[in-house]
Amino acid sequence: MGYIEELRKMVGTRPVILVGVGVAVIDDGGRILLQKRRDGRWGIPGGLLELGESTEEAGRREVLEETGLEIGELELIDVFSGKKYFVQLPNGDQYYPVTVVYRTRDIRGGELKEDGEESLEVKFFPLHALPNELSPLFQDLIEHYFVR
Incomplete structure (x- = not known):
């Protein structure tokens, strides 16, 4: 049982603050x-981070688990938090994430493939041809970082 499951046993579905990480992986073509x-x-x-894990370790782990790619060096982009990112899961669990976002061009190996659990599809997109249904965090990331 992981940290979050143990925490939920104590607090139920009440709102909590959880630390997460996101990684903008950029390929050689700028996608x-x-x-x-x-x-x-x-x-x-x-x-989300597990106990004792750094944000960098969590970022590398999540990218590998969800996309099959191994990444190396990470560059801090920004930290996103606040009411706008509030999450209520279908099971009733509520949380306010504090998400540390990195960028990397350091793809070291692996094979691009979705995990079938958290990732239904994984794909590189040019910034001028993004899909329509974007997460609020990614919309803000595009506006605050990539548009500049």
Whole structure:
């Protein structure tokens, strides 16, 4: 049982603050790797930290688990938090994420493939041809970082 499951046993579905990470993986052609999640929205790979894990370790782990790619060096982009990102899961669990977002061009290996659980599809997109259904975090990332 992981940290979040143990925490939920104590607090139930009440709102909590959880730290997460997202990684904008950019290929040699300047395209960004997106994953389509179960809610039908596209966003960057990422997830929540486990106890004792750094944000960099979590970012690398999540990218590998969700996309099959091994990545190396990470560059901090920004931290996203606040009411706008509030999440209520279908099971009633509620949380406010604090998401640390990195960028990398350092793809070291692996084979691009969705995991079938969190990622229904993974694909590199040119920034001028992104899918329509984007997660709120990714929409903000595009506006605040890639548009500049």
